[in-house]
Amino acid sequence: MPTLTANTSALLLIDFQTRLMPAIEDGAVAIANAHRLLTCATLLNVPSLATEQYAKGLGSTIDTLAATLAPKFHKMTFDAGKTAGFFDALPARETLIVAGCEAHVCVLQTVLGLLEAGRTVRVVQDAVGSRKLENKLAALNRMERHSAEIVTTEMVIFEWLQTAEHPKFKEIVALIK
Helix, strand or coil, rough: CCCCCHEEEEEEEECCEEECHCHHHHCHHHHHHHHHHHHHHHCCCEEEEEEEEEEHCCCCECHHHHHCCEEEEECCCCCHCCCCCCHCCCCCCCEEEEEEECCCHHHHHHHHHHHHHHCCEEEEEEECCCCCCHHHHHHHHHHHCCCCCCCCCHHHHHHHHCCCCCHHHHHHHHCCC
């Protein structure tokens, strides 16, 4: 199904960590959009999961996301799927909406692993980041070539809503303004 729905989606936030985010180009934009996605997911009962890469070195998930998010999956592998228990922790939904850092390392390898495992993946281009823009762009291009669809935060939110008559419409649209 090309159009996203809230009842068939899950949100995966990859490595939005305290010591990593200051190095990410336009990291504040990625964080703000991830927060919008997470808030919307919570309001629409879309399950979510966050990963943390080597939390001892990179810190925990940033406070703005950690306050809303549960559960967290700890990993040392760049492809989260290569860590035991990841697929068990991942919400069992048809489509995974992916945001995170770094786009060309953990996001890329996790997305490629998810695709190889037969999952449907949508990568939110304005909610992913890398230290350098060229790495982010190369990663997005590579993921798209391997069948991950590239979307934006607003695409996801409005597809989840489906109608301006949705009971949460005004509350959710306020997140975008």
